[in-house]
Amino acid sequence: MSITTTWYLLLAAILFSIGTTGLLVRRNPLIMFMCIELMLNAVNITFVSIGSHLNDLGGQLAVFFVLVVAAAEVVIGLALVVAIMRRRSRTNADDLKILGG
Amino acid sequence: MALLIYQRETGLKTMSEFLRNWLTVLIFGGVGILLVSVFLGLGSLLRPSRDTPQKRINYESGVDPQGDMWSQANIRYYVFALMFVLFDVEAVFIFPWAARLEVYGLFGLVEMFIFIFILALGLLYAWRKRLLRWV
Amino acid sequence: MSTNLLIVAFERPAIDWHAVAPEIVLLSVGVLITLLDILFLEKARPYMAALSGLGILATAIPLLTLGIDGTERVLFDGAYVVDNFSLVLKAIFLLAGYVVILLSTNYIVDGDYWESEYYGLLLASLMGMIMMASSRDLISVFVALELLSIPAYLMVAWRKRDPKSNEAGLKYYLMGVFASAVMLYGMSLLFGVSGTTVLSEIADSIDAGNGSSSVMTLGIVFVVAGFAFKVSAVPFHTWAPDVYEGAPTPVTAFLSVASKAAGFVALLALIFVGFYELSNIWEPLIWILAALSMTVGNLVALRQTNIVRLMAYSGVAQTGFMIAPLAVAGHSLSTGNQALSAIVTYLAIYAAMNLGAFAVIITLARRTGSAEIDSFSGAFHFAPGLTVAMTIFLFSLAGIPPLGGWFAKFEVFRVLATSGETWGYLLAVVAAINSVIALFYYATIARKMWADDPSEKDLNNIEVTPSLVSALAICVLVTLLFGIFPQLVARFTEVSLLAFGV
Numbered sequence: 001m002s003i004t005t006t007w008y009l010l011l012a013a014i015l016f017s018i019g020t021t022g023l024l025v026r027r028n029p030l031i032m033f034m035c036i037e038l039m040l041n042a043v044n045i046t047f048v049s050i051g052s053h054l055n056d057l058g059g060q061l062a063v064f065f066v067l068v069v070a071a072a073e074v075v076i077g078l079a080l081v082v083a084i085m086r087r088r089s090r091t092n093a094d095d096l097k098i099l100g101g
Numbered sequence: 102m103a104l105l106i107y108q109r110e111t112g113l114k115t116m117s118e119f120l121r122n123w124l125t126v127l128i129f130g131g132v133g134i135l136l137v138s139v140f141l142g143l144g145s146l147l148r149p150s151r152d153t154p155q156k157r158i159n160y161e162s163g164v165d166p167q168g169d170m171w172s173q174a175n176i177r178y179y180v181f182a183l184m185f186v187l188f189d190v191e192a193v194f195i196f197p198w199a200a201r202l203e204v205y206g207l208f209g210l211v212e213m214f215i216f217i218f219i220l221a222l223g224l225l226y227a228w229r230k231r232l233l234r235w236v
Numbered sequence: 237m238s239t240n241l242l243i244v245a246f247e248r249p250a251i252d253w254h255a256v257a258p259e260i261v262l263l264s265v266g267v268l269i270t271l272l273d274i275l276f277l278e279k280a281r282p283y284m285a286a287l288s289g290l291g292i293l294a295t296a297i298p299l300l301t302l303g304i305d306g307t308e309r310v311l312f313d314g315a316y317v318v319d320n321f322s323l324v325l326k327a328i329f330l331l332a333g334y335v336v337i338l339l340s341t342n343y344i345v346d347g348d349y350w351e352s353e354y355y356g357l358l359l360a361s362l363m364g365m366i367m368m369a370s371s372r373d374l375i376s377v378f379v380a381l382e383l384l385s386i387p388a389y390l391m392v393a394w395r396k397r398d399p400k401s402n403e404a405g406l407k408y409y410l411m412g413v414f415a416s417a418v419m420l421y422g423m424s425l426l427f428g429v430s431g432t433t434v435l436s437e438i439a440d441s442i443d444a445g446n447g448s449s450s451v452m453t454l455g456i457v458f459v460v461a462g463f464a465f466k467v468s469a470v471p472f473h474t475w476a477p478d479v480y481e482g483a484p485t486p487v488t489a490f491l492s493v494a495s496k497a498a499g500f501v502a503l504l505a506l507i508f509v510g511f512y513e514l515s516n517i518w519e520p521l522i523w524i525l526a527a528l529s530m531t532v533g534n535l536v537a538l539r540q541t542n543i544v545r546l547m548a549y550s551g552v553a554q555t556g557f558m559i560a561p562l563a564v565a566g567h568s569l570s571t572g573n574q575a576l577s578a579i580v581t582y583l584a585i586y587a588a589m590n591l592g593a594f595a596v597i598i599t600l601a602r603r604t605g606s607a608e609i610d611s612f613s614g615a616f617h618f619a620p621g622l623t624v625a626m627t628i629f630l631f632s633l634a635g636i637p638p639l640g641g642w643f644a645k646f647e648v649f650r651v652l653a654t655s656g657e658t659w660g661y662l663l664a665v666v667a668a669i670n671s672v673i674a675l676f677y678y679a680t681i682a683r684k685m686w687a688d689d690p691s692e693k694d695l696n697n698i699e700v701t702p703s704l705v706s707a708l709a710i711c712v713l714v715t716l717l718f719g720i721f722p723q724l725v726a727r728f729t730e731v732s733l734l735a736f737g738v
Contacts (some may be wrong), residue, residue, distance in 0.1 A: 009428070016421055023414055032410060039417035046424035054431045056231045061377050063432065064193050066420065068380045071190040073413055075183045076389050080409055082179050083393060084402045119516045125450030126457055222270050229274045 008049035018040035029081050033074055040070045180232055184224075191220055255309040255318040257298035258326060259366060266292030266359040273352040281351050285341045285703075288355040292334045292362070299326055314434045315373030321580070321731040325369040325501050328584050331710075332494040333362040335591045338707035339486040339598055348570040349395055357387035358490070365498040372509055374423045374433040377502050378416070382464070382499050385412050388491060390682050404482025411475040419462020425455035426510075433736060435510040442513045453517050459506060459668060460521050466499030469559060470528040473552045480548040485601065489594035492551045493587045500558060500583060507562065508576060515566020523563040523659055529556030530670040538677050543597055543609050546677065550633065551590070553674060558582045560663055561648055564655035571655045578647035578729055584725055585632075585640040585718050592711030593629040595704055596622050603698050609681060614690030619698040623685045632715045634678040635671055640718035643725070645671065 019038030026032055044063045051059015197203065198213055205212075227233055253260075269287060272280040300321055302309075310320040337358065364384025371377040389412060393405020427433055429452045430441035442452070461472065468476040480488045507518055533553030540546035563576035598609070599622055604611040616623040632641035645667075652664035700708075718725040 012424075017133050017136055019417070020133075020414075021140070023410075025141070029406065029410070036410075036413050036417055039414075040420065043417065043420045043424045044410040046421070047427065050424070050431075051237060056431060058433050062378075062424075062427065064197075065375055065379055068190050068193055069379065069386075071186050072386055073382070073416075075187050076386055077406075077409055077413070078179060078183055079391055080389070080402070080406050083396055084399075087397070087399060087402065093571065122450045122453040122517060126453055129454055190341065219267060222274070225274050226270060229277065 005049050005053040007029065008045055012042040012045040012049070015039075016046065029077070033077050036077075037070065040066055184227055184232070188220065188224065252309050252311055252318075253378070254298070254302065255311055256316075258295045258302070259363065262291065262295045262359060262363050262366060265294065266356055266363065269352065269356045269359065270702065273356070284352045284355045285337055288359055289334060289337045291359065292329070292330050292337065295366075296327070299323060299330065303327075312373075312376075314436050315376050316370050317372045318370055319731075321504075322369040324728055324731055325497070325583070326366050328360060328497060328587055328623040329365040329369065329494055332490070332497070332587045332591060333358065333365075335710055336486055336490040337515060337708045338496070338703040338710075339489060339591075339595055340484075341703040343484060343486050343598060343602075347636050354391065354394060357391055361385075361387040361391070361490075362494070365501075367495055368498045368501050372435045372505055373453060374427060374435070377505065378420060378423065378680070381416060381419075381498070381502060384495065385416065385466075387641075388412075388487075388495055391487045391490070392479055394484050394487065398482075400482040401484065402482075404479045408479040408483075411479075415462045415465030415472070418465075419459050422455045422458025422460075422462060424531075425451050425458065427687075429455065435505065439512065440492050440509045442511060452511075452514065456511055456514065457521065457634050460503070460518060460525075463499050463503045464525055467496050467503070467554050467555050467559070468533040468548075469555050470552060471553075473529070473533070475546045476552060477548040480551075481544050481607075485544065485598045485607075486595060488600075490592055492547065492594070493590050496551070496555065497583045497587065500579065502594075503559075503562075504576060507565070508572065512566065512572065513516045519563055519566050519659075522559055523663060525559065526556045526560040527564050527666050528664060529553060529559065530666060531556075533722050534670050534673040534677075538673065540677075541609055543601075543612065543681070544607050546609065546681075547590075547593065547597070550674065550677070553670065554586055554590075554633070556670070557645065557648055557667060558586065560667055561651040563663055564652060564657050564660040567655045567657055567660075571651065574651045574654075577726070578644075578651045580731055581647050581725055582644040584728075585644040585715070588711050588714035588718070589629045589632040589639075589641055591632065592625065592708060592715060595707045595711060597625040598602060598628065599700055599704055600626075601696065609684060612681070613684040613688035615685040617690045619700075622698065622700070622708075624694045625712055627682045627687060627723055628712055628715060630678040631684050634675040636675070640715040640725075642719055646722075 016039055019035045019042060022035035022038065023032050026035065044066055047059040047062045047066070049059075051057065051062075194216065195213065198209060202209065265288065266293075269284060272287075273284075302318060303320075306320075308320075311317070337355070340354065340358070361384045363389075364380050364382070367380035368377065368384060371380050389405060389409040393402055395401035423433075426438060429449050430438040432438060432441065464472040465475075480492065483491065511518065530553050533549050533551075533556060537546050537549035537553060539615045540549060558579055563577045564577035565572045600615060601607045601614055602617065603619070615626075628639060632639035635641045635645035649664055649667065652660045652667065
């Protein structure tokens with residue numbers, strides 16, 4: 001059985017749902033960052049596989065931007081965690097409850 | 102079901118198309134929720150739950166975790182790692198430009214220099230704010 | 237956009253320098269600020285606010301010449317368009333940015349936090365918004381969105397030693413990144429169905445029959461949900477109160493006005509240029525978002541005791557009003573155009589009145605040292621001018637004539653009522669009920685400020701810095717002007733995105 005675009009798209013959809021689940025279920029910010037990466041990379045797979053399916057370079061072009069932006073995002077996220085970490089020993093999204101909500 | 106019969110009887114093509122499109126969304130959402138509950142539900146059903154204090158300890162490659170979970174990572178590694186990631190990734194944009202350098206010509210060269218200048222500004226900033234120093 | 241994209245793109249693209257002049261000026265100012273910071277470190281610090289303010293004014297010059305010129309410019313194969321719509325919104329963003337800088341001038345210094353970087357980031361975020369106004373391509377929309385959000389995450393967490401600010405920053409970050417991932421997945425699906433990222437070509441592909449695909453529906457749902465986060469529409473609003481409360485108040489003002497407007501711009505561009513034809517998919521979505529946002533936002537706002545949280549929920553409710561005309565925009569082309577103008581009008585007026593309200597809150601909260609509504613009671617005794625200004629803004633937010641907010645709400649009702657759709661009438665009824673609820677809590681604040689006895693003994697008149705005075709003056713002027721001479725704003729916001737492509 002040859003692997004068609006559909007399988008790649010399916011893989012991407014599954015990765016995306018795993019990422020979403022992780023983000024909603026997990027409470028450690030580092031794991032949450034990884035889940036976000038998972039979601040973004042699912043998007044990348046979708047873009048690349050559709051791009052190669054349609055023989056369109058636009059898909060790969062999109063991935064460039066997503067990659068770079070994802071890197072910038074994670075750097076900011078980690079910087080925020082470092083900033084919080086310096087003030088308290090443990091970082092857990094559930095501990096963040098000064099603001100209620 | 103009632104909806105389907107209703108569609109067939111009235112023969113509202115646009116309506117049925119509309120509903121079919123939304124049905125996909127519903128199915129997608131349903132499958133998503135189902136997957137999650139199956140993942141989490143099966144796990145909790147299958148695993149025997151014999152709770153001991155030992156099991157509550159975080160798993161760290163077999164080594165007993167000591168102290169706080171954050172104490173081991175030194176902040177200064179982070180700063181370097183973060184800056185590496187930032188500047189490393191920008192190479193993505195330089196690569197395709199380099200591959201077709203001759204077509205771009207002078208215009209491309211100037212543009213790339215502006216790009217690198219702005220990036221270098223970031224590095225300069227980090228240097229000037231003493232982030233590159235190993236404290 | 238096909239296989240030979242690389243080859244085409246590698247020929248030197250013809251760049252209309254006039255069209256991108258505002259972006260280039262703003263970028264240069266941002267670079268200049270970083271450069272000065274590197275060269276002079278702390279010595280340059282006192283001049284940064286003035287410099288960035290001047291930079292924004294300088295950016296407005298090419299914007300003005302573009303507006304006078306008036307031709308529509310299409311760049312990069314339709315991915316970047318400079319038309320009246322984008323110019324008006326760029327002007328709104330710049331004005332909002334300018335006022336936020338005026339608000340920040342004395343605020344960010346407090347507590348000895350880094351300042352030069354703050355203005356650099358503010359300009360970067362503003363740059364993202366200005367790009368967003370012109371973006372007509374999935375990728376450029378995404379890049380603009382990230383450019384405006386990433387500095388905002390940092391600005392929210394600016395008060396590094398304040399755990400509240402840290403927490404707000406991390407929350408905003410997690411929610412924002414999650415939203416953009418969802419939106420991006422939707423975009424990848426849209427790209428999959430239509431095979432292009434340019435919005436107008438997506439519209440063509442829908443015309444060619446790709447619209448009935450269910451993947452398209454899924455894509456649109458994801459994209460709209462992603463932007464609903466950005467504009468804080470119910471049920472995606474949960475981050476707003478926490479983030480607004482924890483962030484430095486000028487940043488809150490920036491988020492609640494500029495960031496929200498940017499989300500709207502992208503949503504408008506996507507819906508009107510991209511998938512206008514598929515109104516049966518997005519109209520119900522928007523309808524639900526609008527009705528929920530208005531109702532939930534207002535009902536929760538009634539119970540707030542902290543004024544910043546109250547403004548957060550009132551912002552959610554206002555989002556509901558702003559988004560409402562979209563729910564009937566697909567009815568006909570003329571309704572669509574009216575809806576677009578109504579939303580742009582609302583955005584412009586909302587920017588003025590909300591920024592003004594935040595300016596007053598910043599000044600009063602510094603004096604009273606608390607953001608609880610009760611601490612503002614009797615403000616008339618020690619800050620009569622501010623109380624008058626606050627009353628104007630609050631009544632404008634509530635939609636009382638002859639203030640700007642009244643005209644904004646009027647336009648929304650007009651579109652809803654003249655669309656000739658039952659759903660439109662229904663939403664108008666929901667909006668009307670909500671206007672009454674909103675009046676209640678806005679009026680409560682005003683009453684407390686005027687009638688109650690001040691809680692503190694010190695009745696000396698409050699000192700207001702010149703920058704805050706000018707910020708207030710701008711906001712009061714715009715709010716009054718647009719309310720008394722509505723044709724003024726209507727002239728500018730008479731824009732259209734439906735001229736071509738449909």
